[in-house]
Amino acid sequence: xxxxxxxxxxxxxxxxCIQQQFWAGxxxxxxxxxxxxxxxxxxxxxxxxxxxxxxxxxxLFVPDGSSAYEDSPMPIGFNATIxxxxxxxxxxxxxxxxxxxxxxxxxxxxxxxxxTACFALMVGPxxxxxxxxxxxxxxxxxxxxxxxxxxxxxxxxxxxALHVGDxxxxxxxxxxxxxxxxxxxxxxxxxxxIDQLKPGGRLVIPVGNIYQELKVVDKNxxxxxxxxxxxxxxxxxxxxxxxxxxxx
Ligand SMILES: C[S@@+](CC[C@H](N)C(=O)[O-])C[C@H]1O[C@@H](n2cnc3c(N)ncnc32)[C@H](O)[C@@H]1O
Numbered sequence: 001x002x003x004x005x006x007x008x009x010x011x012x013x014x015x016x017c018i019q020q021q022f023w024a025g026x027x028x029x030x031x032x033x034x035x036x037x038x039x040x041x042x043x044x045x046x047x048x049x050x051x052x053x054x055x056x057x058x059x060l061f062v063p064d065g066s067s068a069y070e071d072s073p074m075p076i077g078f079n080a081t082i083x084x085x086x087x088x089x090x091x092x093x094x095x096x097x098x099x100x101x102x103x104x105x106x107x108x109x110x111x112x113x114x115x116t117a118c119f120a121l122m123v124g125p126x127x128x129x130x131x132x133x134x135x136x137x138x139x140x141x142x143x144x145x146x147x148x149x150x151x152x153x154x155x156x157x158x159x160x161a162l163h164v165g166d167x168x169x170x171x172x173x174x175x176x177x178x179x180x181x182x183x184x185x186x187x188x189x190x191x192x193x194i195d196q197l198k199p200g201g202r203l204v205i206p207v208g209n210i211y212q213e214l215k216v217v218d219k220n221x222x223x224x225x226x227x228x229x230x231x232x233x234x235x236x237x238x239x240x241x242x243x244x245x246x247x248x
Contacts, residue, residue: 021071021072021084021086022037022038022041022043022071022086023037023070023071024070024071024072028069028070029069030069031053031054031057031058031059031068031069032054033069034053034058034069034071034085035050035053035054037071038053038085038086038089041086043086043089043090043093044089044092044093045093046093046096048096048099048122049089049092049093049096051121052092052118052121052122053085053088053089053092053118055121055150055151056114056117056118056121056149056150056151057149057150058085058114060145060148060149061082061112061113061114061117061142061145061149062074062076062082062112063075063076063077069085071084071085071086072084073087076111076112076138076141077137077138078135078137078138078244078245079236079244079245079247079248080111080135080138080236080244081111081236082111082112082114083111083115083183083235087233088114088115088118090214090230090231091115091181091204092115092118092122094202094204094216094230095119095179095181095202095204096122097202098178098179098200098201098202099119099122099123099178099179100122100123100178101122101123101124101126101127102123102124102126102127103123103127103128103178103179104123104127104128104130104174104175104176104177104178104179104198105119105120105122105123105127105128105129105130105177105178105179105180105181106130106131106132106170106171106174106175106177106179106180106181106193106196107119107129107130107131107132107181107183108132108167108168108170108180108181108182108183108184108193108238109132109133109134109167109182109183109184109238110131110132110133110138110139110142110162110183111133111138111142111183112138112141112142112145113131113141113142113143113145113146113162114145115181115183116129116130116131116142116146116151116160116162117129117145117146117149117150117151117160118151119160119179119181120151120154120155120159120160121150121151121154123159124154124159125153125154125157125159126159127159128159128161128174129154129159129160129161130160130161130162130163130171130173130174131160131161131162131163132162132163132164132165132166132167132170132171133162133163133164133165133167134164134165134166134167134240134241134244135164135241135244135245136164139162139163139164142162143155143162146160146162166240166241167182167184167238168186168190168192168193168238169190169192170190170192170193170195170196171196172192172196175195175196175198176196176197176198176199176201177196177197177198177201178198178200178201178202179201179202179203179204180193180196180197180201180202180203180204180205181203181204181205182203182204182205182206182238183235184206184235184236184237184238184239185206185207185208185209185212185233185235185236185237185238186205186206186207186237186238187207187208187209187237187238188207189203189205189207189215189217189227190238193205194217194219194225197217197219197225198219199219199220199221199222199223200219200220200221201218201219202216202217202218202219203215203216203217203219204216204217204230205217206233206235209237211232212232212233212234212235213229213230213231213232213233214229214230214231214232214233215227215228215229215230216228216229216230236248
């Protein structure tokens with residue numbers, strides 16, 4: 001077998017191995033059942049994350065005709081995806097302590113707006129949930145999705161906002177943030193995101209190219225940071241709009 005074939009097969013095998021999926025198919029047809037499954041697999045562990053995920057119906061955020069509650073990422077156009085429910089749940093759990101009422105949260109690569117909506121419900125009307133997405137059409141779509149969801153009142157009162165922008169620069173207007181989530185894999189952790197993290201704040205970000213790891217970055221009170229690896233993951237790249245639109 002040629003080296004090219006060996007390489008191709010090993011990358012497919014690698015991709016399949018790290019594409020964790022806790023259930024498949026469309027047998028789950030209710031948002032509540034999806035959250036129950038995530039609890040059963042130990043991914044959703046807290047009341048607060050349960051409440052947020054039960055309140056934000058995933059069906060409002062996936063393209064029409066998709067099996068909304070399947071544990072799988074789904075294409076949303078523009079070479080982007082909505083992340084799988086278990087990844088949304090994992091990130092919400094990792095950030096829960098930094099998503100308390102009144103706190104500030106930033107969602108970089110907000111895509112469909114699903115996770116920004118969950119953040120908004122968790123930080124509440126006294127807090128701030130800011131999404132930044134670089135494809136204007138996806139921002140327009142995410143605004144429509146949120147308007148149909150339980151987070152609509154928070155969009156109306158301005159505590160939830162979705163902006164067009166390069167998320168690698170963060171969103172300085174509402175910094176510093178208690179929680180920052182990045183929904184696309186960066187080659188390295190962008191400095192502006194660390195700068196915009198509050199002391200005591202937490203950043204959750206996939207890092208890497210072909211091989212990616214979900215990193216948890218905690219900022220100490222003295223401004224230093226501690227970085228640890230949570231798990232292996234597979235995300236679309238955090239890149240320029242041009243690179244994304246030509247297929248990376
Ligand atoms: C996995 S997708 C969507 C994730 C989102 N959490 C969701 O589930 O709907 C990642 C998103 O990051 C966006 N993205 C990639 N690079 C970006 C950048 N530099 N600035 C802002 N958004 C970016 C993509 O357009 C895409 O919508």
